[in-house]
Amino acid sequence: MTDQTSFDTATRIAAGDDGTTYDNVAISLHWLTALLVLTNFALAEIWDYFSKPTQQWMQSLHISLGVLLAAVIVVRLVWRLLPGHQVSPLEVGWVKRASKGMHYLLYALLVAAVALGFLLQWSRGHPVSFFGLDIPGPYGRQPRPVRHQIQELHNYVAWAIIIIAALHAAAALYHHYVLKDRVLSRMFPAARRSGPAG
Ligand code: HEM
C-alpha cells in the first residue's frame, strides 16, 4: 500500500499501523483494553456528580476494572512476545519506526497509568481490591503531598492516554473511510476470514 501524502503517512503512524493482520487473541485484547480504559476514564470523570455511597461504589469498580486492565496488558504483552505472534511490518525506514513508536508509547502510558493507580491506592493506606480480593501494598499510608503528587500524575497520564488514543482512533477511521485501506479492518476478525487485501 502506497502512502499518498504526508498527512496520509502521519495518520498511518498515529493509527500504529505496522503492516499485517492481527490474530483473534490480539484483536480481542485490543478492544477489551479500549473498553476498560474508556470505562475507567468515564467513571473517574463523572463520579463527583453522584451521592457518596454511589461514588464509593464507582471508585471500587474503577479499581477492580483497573486490576483487570493490568492483567489484560500483561497477557497482551506476553502474547505479542511469543514466537509466531509478531506482526511483520509492511513499512520500512522512519515510517515503520514511527508507527512502532506509537504502539510503544500507548503501551508505556497504559503501564504507567495502571502502576500509578496501584501506588495511589496503596499510598492511602488501603489495599487494591479486585472485586473483594485484597492485594495489600508494600508500604503504609503516605503523607498528603506524596498522595497528591501520585494522584496528579495518575490523572495526567490518564488524560495523555485519552488524547493519544483519540488521535489514534481518528487516524484509523481516516484510513478506513477516506483511504479505504486495511488499517482498521485488520483490527476486526473479519479481516482474517477474507484474507489480506490492498
Ligand atoms: C483507549 C483506547 C485505545 C487504546 C489504549 C489503543 C491501543 C492500541 C495499541 C497499544 C495498539 C498496538 C497493538 C499491537 O500491535 O500490539 C493498537 C492498534 C490499533 N488500534 Fe487501538 N487503541 C485504542 C482505541 C482504538 C480505537 C477506538 C480504534 C478504532 C477506531 C483503534 C484502532 C486500532 C487499529 C486499527 C490498530 C492496528 C493498527 C495497525 O497496526 O494496523 N484503537 N491500539
Ligand code: HEM
Ligand atoms: C488506564 C486505566 C485508568 C484510567 C484511565 C484512570 C483514570 C483515572 C482518573 C482520570 C482519575 C481522577 C484523578 C483526579 O481526580 O485527580 C482516577 C482516580 C483514581 N484512580 Fe484511576 N485510572 C486507571 C486505572 C486505575 C487503576 C489500575 C487503579 C488502582 C489499582 C486506579 C485507582 C485510582 C484511584 C484510587 C483514584 C482516586 C479516586 C479518588 O479520588 O478517591 N486507577 N483514575
